[in-house]
Amino acid sequence: MQPVIGTMSISLDGVGAGRNQTEDRPFGDVPVGVLHRWMFEAPEESRPEIDLILGAGAYVMGRNMFGPVRGEWDRDWRGWWGPNPPYHTPVFVLTHHPHDPIEMEGGTTFHFVTDGIHAALDRARDAAGDLPVHIAGGVSTLNAYLRAGLVDELRLQIAPCILGEGLRPFEGLSDLALEPIAARGVPLATHVRYRVLRSGLEG
Numbered sequence: 001m002q003p004v005i006g007t008m009s010i011s012l013d014g015v016g017a018g019r020n021q022t023e024d025r026p027f028g029d030v031p032v033g034v035l036h037r038w039m040f041e042a043p044e045e046s047r048p049e050i051d052l053i054l055g056a057g058a059y060v061m062g063r064n065m066f067g068p069v070r071g072e073w074d075r076d077w078r079g080w081w082g083p084n085p086p087y088h089t090p091v092f093v094l095t096h097h098p099h100d101p102i103e104m105e106g107g108t109t110f111h112f113v114t115d116g117i118h119a120a121l122d123r124a125r126d127a128a129g130d131l132p133v134h135i136a137g138g139v140s141t142l143n144a145y146l147r148a149g150l151v152d153e154l155r156l157q158i159a160p161c162i163l164g165e166g167l168r169p170f171e172g173l174s175d176l177a178l179e180p181i182a183a184r185g186v187p188l189a190t191h192v193r194y195r196v197l198r199s200g201l202e203g
Contacts, residue, residue, distance in 0.1 A: 001125070002125055002128050002129075002130065002131060002132050002133055003132045003133075003153055004121065004132070004133050004134075004135065004145070004150055004153075005056070005132050005134050005151070005155060006135040006145060006151040006153070006154050006155070006169075007053055007134055007135070007136065007137075007154075007155040007156075007157075008137055008139070008142055008155075008156060008169055009035040009036050009038075009039075009156075009157040009159060009189070010035065010156055010157070010158055010159070010168075010169065011034075011035060011158075011159055011161050011163040011166075012158060012160065013162050013163060013164065014168045014170060015030065015035075015163040015166035015167065015168055016138070016139040016142075016166070016167055016169045017030060017035075017137075017138055017139050017166060017167045018030035018163075018165070018167065019165075019167065021064060021068050023067075023068045026080055028166070028167075029165065029166065030166055034159065034161060035157075035159045036157075037159065037189075038157055038159065038186060038188035038189035039157075041188060042186070042187065045187065045188070046186055046188075046189065046191065048184075049157065049184075049191045052155065053134070054086060054088075055132070056087075056089060056128065056131055056132050056133060056134035057089055057124075057127065057128025057130070057131025057132060058089050058090045058091070058092065058123075058124040058125070058127040058131075058133050058134075059089065059090070059091045059092065059124065059134045059135075060091075060092045060094070060117075060120050060124050060133065060134070060135050060136065060141070061092075061093055061094070061136045061137055061138070061141060062093070062094050062137065062138050062141035063093060063094055063095045064138050065136065065137045065138040065141065066079055066080075066110065067079060067080065071097065073097055078102055078104065078110075079102075079110065083104060083105045084104065084105040084106040084108075085104050085106065085108040087107075087108045088106045088107040088108055089107060089108065089127070090108075090111060090124070090128075091108060091110050091111065091136075092111050092112075092113050092120045093110055093111065093112050093113065094113055094116075094117065094120055094141060095113065095114060096114060097112075097114070098114055099112035117141075117144050117150070118150075121133065121145075121150060135151060139169045140167070142169045143169050143170070143171060143172070143173070146169070146170070146173055146176065146196070147172070147199065149198075149199050151196050151199065152195070152196055153193065153194065153195055153196060154178060154195075154196055155191070155192070155194075156191070156192050156193075156194075157189045157190075157191055158189060158190045158191075158192065159189055160188070160189070160190075173199060175198060175199065176196070176198065176199045177196075177197040177198035178194035178195065178196060179195040179197055180192070180193070180194055181193040181195055
């Protein structure tokens with residue numbers, strides 16, 4: 001079975017996003033770019049890690065990562081990434097509200113899954129062929145998959161900053177056990193990979 005890989009950029013103190021997301025502030029109270037300078041300001045320094053992120057056969061993401069729309073789909077929102085998102089494969093978006101698939105340029109199709117994280121992962125596995133499935137975020141989605149013990153490998157891009165307040169993907173995961181696979185530093189991030197040995201709830 002294909003590996004399930006969770007990937008996220010976080011601060012040194014473990015923040016993956018801010019609260020109070022809006023259309024103008026996709027990361028909420030965390031300024032745009034703070035956690036992702038490594039990707040946008042110096043992509044060639046992190047080309048191997050970017051290629052790994054973009055090498056999935058399918059992706060799963062939460063609704064907040066897809067966009068700021070809450071409740072019923074009352075507008076034609078197609079994601080933050082413009083007409084040609086970087087995924088170029090099927091993306092399965094967790095939501096409580098049904099939505100028809102959205103086909104984008106470059107091979108990306110957003111599918112909307114209303115029956116939970118296991119159903120979304122099953123559909124992603126069916127679509128991925130022999131390639132990995134990536135849990136692409138956001139914070140609560142990665143946390144949910146870790147809690148359920150469904151992540152095989154964790155890839156973190158640790159930005160050299162302290163944010164203090166925000167949403168943390170490892171909140172409540174006191175039983176998480178990781179085995180280091182690789183680590184590599186570049187000026188704007190430390191890239192680390194872990195095998196997930198055990199995950200679960202606090203207490």
